Amino acid sequence: MSPLIFFASAPKNMGSLLAEELIKLGMRDATETRGGARFSGTLEDGYRACLWSRIANRLLLPIAHASANGPDDLYEIAREVAWEEHLTPDHTFAIQFDGLLPGISHSHFGVLRVKDAIADRFSERFGHRPSVDPNDPDLRVHVYAHQGTIGISIDLSGQSLHLRGYRDAGSAAPLKENLAAAVLLRAGWADIAAEGGALLDPMCGSGTLVIEGALIAADIAPGLMRPRFGFHGWLQHDEPTWQRLLGEARIRRDAGLRRLGGLRGYDVNSDAIRISLHHLERAGLTGYAHFERRELNDCRPGHPEDEGLVIVNPPYGERLGNEDELPDLYARLGSVLKERFVGWRAGVFTGAPELGKCMGLRAQRMHTLYNGPIECKLLHFRVEPRYFVSNQPRPLPPEERSPSATMLANRIVKNLKSLRKWQRDEQVSCLRIYDADLPEYALAIDIYEGEKRWVHVQEYAAPASVDPKRARQRLREALGLIPEVLEVPGEQVYFKIRRPQKGLNQYEKLAETRHFHEVSESGHRFLVNFEDYLDTGLFLDHRDVRRLIGALxxxxRFLNLFAYTGTASVYAAMGGAVSTTTVDMSRTYLEWAASNLGLNRIESDAHELIQADCIRWLESMATRRQFDLIFLDPPSFSTSKRMYGTLDIQRDHVGLIKSAMRVLEPGGDLIFSNNLRRFRIDLDALAPLEVVDISADTLPRDFARNPRIHNCWRIRHSAS
Incomplete structure (x- = not known):
């Protein structure tokens, strides 16, 4: 008996991977062709491809092939097929028509001509004909027209083979199962798993990469969960052969599950984790992989000794994510890999490969794959120090700078000169020397003086009207001349992109170097960090607010709400407060505040630190605690898994101020501040409180160019 010829279709650019897979399944003559791969073999080989292929979309068995010049030829070719060998008049069927044929402008017309041919043949021979069922037919027929030829095939797969059967819900922008498998196979997961390596997806979404990784590692046939294939309603189906293949697959699955472990998926979205766990259960893998809600910055190996593959499909703008936030996201991903996954391999699948440059890792190679119509790249990394690179923009050398760069240099020198005497008289060692003075260079430049001079540069996100290429060139000009003008080594210049921070971004880390440096301000000592967070730990525009608190x-008894790193508490304690209470929701910032207090030898039990949601804490303390001086400096907007609800300072400021005033003694002062530039205080709603605007009085000289940098009020109970 001559061998059968099969065609397995695959997504674009996956034909070679499919051919490699089929060869490993025993189809030694499998070769890549247009749209997939061909191979010859027995019906058992076709069944094996349906059951085991992780890459294929469909498996087709060609039954007719002929030249055709139009719809009439299509009809005659289809009518000559011995359809009675494939289905009975009592069966149902469906037709899929792909390709181009003269005289057929729409695929539906091609479907109708083939349907008529099948119906007419059965009517002539049996007196009645099978019915069409487009949704759940007994037999699917595939017709392909290309360059004047027609190919007719039996679809042995039925529904697309990427539908494994475990996924019935999804989070936004999920990967199809066969694309996820292709990403894993291209990333070398099969070999890593065979050596006992771990798999981790830090942005797992609906869990597809982790579950496909488990199927590969445990040698589980991806089709084992499917209740039905296209061949089940086919007259030539060989059920004993199929049952034998299923039995072999179940034995391999049971053996593979005994050695399976080390698969983890994290996601910031709790709904995504819920869906992942549901999919894991449907796949019969509960207990064999771990899903957990975690921020990207909290991602780490399951065990310190683990090594393996980090695989991730981060947002890339086409379907998910605010494009303005994506460079920071990729930078954080790179930092997490470099800090906690040294020795691992990593695969990043993205439709915006240029964002990979933000990661600070040199990609070893890349593969092109398609997520639907979107061309994507799989970037391959080895997380080893020799491949670490700077993710900062490369400064332009002097000979490539534009004449406007000279204007920037002159402005920085001029500003420094005008501030020099004031800086010396006020004992200011950390100051802003440039704040978007020139529209071409939208930067904020701060100097921090300690045992060294450090420069903190922040770029304000450019409006959409600005050419991104030109904006990046100007940034590179600035980063090239700043070290020269300020006479500091390039490694002491730190650069960040400044964007409005919302929600969970309030507390997200950019890195975890834990590199702290000591600086001083008016005789007070503080620790700053230039790398791990968007802000350094010391708000320079609040310098005069802190001095006012120290004077009052x-x-x-001082209360510091939304205390950040506790700098205001240091001023209050050093100024003579009998007690300070420092409240913040972030443990990290409270630990930082404790370090700042200790650095200034403030170690009395009268100075307490409390980790709490400030809003709920105020509610609980309203009748039990009283303070004489309160500093209330909330973020403009905040939400967190530890926070009760959300905070919108424009919407919520009246209630928040009134809650703070309930714990303020008569005659006491509440200093209320925020940095929402469009903020408008509701004086009518706050009556009869005495509210005095001290924004201008608390604006430091080095921030005079930007008077809206913060808003500040001194609020007291009414004298009456």
């Missing part, structure tokens, strides 16, 4: 503090 003698003999007072």
């Amino acid at each position: 503090a003698p003999g007072k």
